[in-house]
Amino acid sequence: MIKIAFFDVDGTLIKLGTKELSDKTEKALTKLRQNNVLLCMATGRSYPTIPHFQGIDFDVLLTFNGSYVKSGEKIIFKNPLHNEDKNQIIQNLKNMKRAIAISNENFIVTNGTDEDLAQYFAIGNETMIISDDFDKLSQNDIYQIMCAGRKEEYEKILQGTKNAQVAAWWDKAVDIIPANGGKGNAVNAVLKYYGFSKEEAIAFGDGQNDIEMLEAVGTGVAMGNAKYEVKERADVVCKSVEEDGVYYYCLENKLITEI
Structure with a gap:
């Protein structure tokens, strides 16, 4: 039953x-x-x-x-993501010149936008909020990081992390979560x-x-x-x-x- x-x-x-x-x-x-x-x-x-x-x-x-x-x-x-992994992923994405979205139970914000990330938000009918306080907000517990990314880029996005993984539902963007998530x-x-x-x-x-x-x-x-x-x-x-x-x-x- x-x-x-x-x-x-x-x-x-x-x-x-x-x-x-x-x-x-x-x-x-x-x-x-x-x-x-x-x-x-x-x-x-x-x-x-x-x-x-x-x-x-x-x-x-x-x-x-x-x-x-x-x-x-x-x-x-x-x-939430481990702090070391969270900071490493954000740095990796900044090095890749990639717009980044972060979220926890209270907010979802980005530090910019690009075509694929904008489409990612549009698919879910979500409003993209670009925040000047992104770096400050990123110091909170973060449960998920979102960005544009193809399968061949996963390794580069996660480079240097120990407890993070990609959970993708679309082939042009990724959700990054804890490895034991x-x-x-x-x-x-x-x-x-x-x-x-x-x-x-x-x-x-x-x-x-x-x-x-x-x-x-x-x-x-x-x-x-x-x-x-x-x-x-x-x-x-x-x-x-x-x-x-x-x-x-x-x-x-x-x-x-x-x-």
Whole structure:
């Protein structure tokens, strides 16, 4: 029996670049909650920029690719970047002449912009705030650093770090998080908090940063629009987000009934 469901946001619950749930996806979430299934939003987005869907209350918010997790007002798990790694990455990116975004539970700011970083923010319908206080703000705990970056640049971006990793959901930009972070570890923390077994959990995702999450639950569902490597690591593939994959999977597998 499924007791908790984890959902990536962009490309899973909503189409990339949009803000609202489809009618069928909204109905699926509503019915799951009525069936006493806990809902967990599991996103790479920063905590200050998580979307809010009218009529849908998530029991758990798993943000920054798992580095900051809340159940109601209680913080279940938090895992900021190590200070040495944070400072090294920022310096690496400055050497690369790359615009940098940093975020924690209170803010998300950048020290500038470029085409790919601007598009990264636009995909999530997020407002880019360029701050003159970037260097000062960077001395706070930072859960995630975002920047433009291709796969061949990952090593250069992380050069000199010991406990950092890239969690990418798009091939033109990166989310940099602690090496012991990621959605999979956060899912494990949530299951432990609630006393649920792996088999009592299901997860839906489409990006590479969702793979660990899909493997941390009893049933990992890749969206039809997911990349090949995500589908290969999932237990099952459903319809795409454009085809209301979450709704039809839940309906066909009797997690919900026709509404």
